[in-house]
Amino acid sequence: MSVNTPCIILITGIMASGKSTVAQLLAERMDRSVHLRGDLFRRMVVSDRKEVNPDADEEVLAQLRLRYRLAAQAADTYCQAGFTVVVQDVVIGPMLQEFVSFAASRPFYTVVLTPSIETVASREAGRAKKGYGAWTVADLDRVLQQETPRIGMWLDSSELTPEQTVDIILERLQSEALVEV
Structure with a gap:
């Protein structure tokens, strides 16, 4: 696959x-791409924003689904305009x-980043923004490992630089990350 072919690539993983x-x-x-940050749609909610926590009720999950639908619709719009869209959330x-x-756009690729709990905790400690509060790294990793469907490419990036991670994604995108629906 040419990485310049319009498509959607979802990059996901825990915080x-x-x-x-x-x-x-x-x-x-x-050459022609968009980096779409899905969290932008969460931050747009000014009043009554629901934060996802371990005991999220249906109202919280409905708002999360709305965020995901909006991100997917924006990705579709960019893709239909000829862009490869890298969605991150x-x-x-x-x-x-x-x-x-x-x-709706295809091809659709999914890359799930799965660095170790220790690597994530170290990265979280070293960054200015803090994502963990109600969730612990171990709790969120448990959801990832035990409740997430095994679709797309799952990549342990614990020992990789970001550049090496991208190299591997590009090498294996076509063979491992394509999601058939």
Whole structure:
């Protein structure tokens, strides 16, 4: 596959797994691309924003689905305009399959970054923004490992630089990351 063919590539994983950095570097490797940060749609909610916590009720999950639908629709719009769209967001658990179904454009690729709990904790400690509060790294990793459908490419990036991670994604995208729906 040419990485310049319009498509959607979802980069997901738990918080501090390297999604933002990898998605940006991946998008920069393509001639016509967009780095779409799904969390932007969460931050747009000014009043009554629901934060996802371990005991999320249906109202919280409905707002999360809305965020994912909006991200998928924006990705579709860019893709239909001829862009390769690298979507980056925390999409784990059963909702990963839902996210894929929200996007109409194909091909659709999924890359799940799975660095070790220790690596994520170290990255979280070293960054200015803090993502963990109600969730622990271990709790979120448990959802990723035990509740997330095994679709797309799963990549342990614990020992990889962001550039090496992108190199591997590009090498294996066609053979491992394509999601058939």
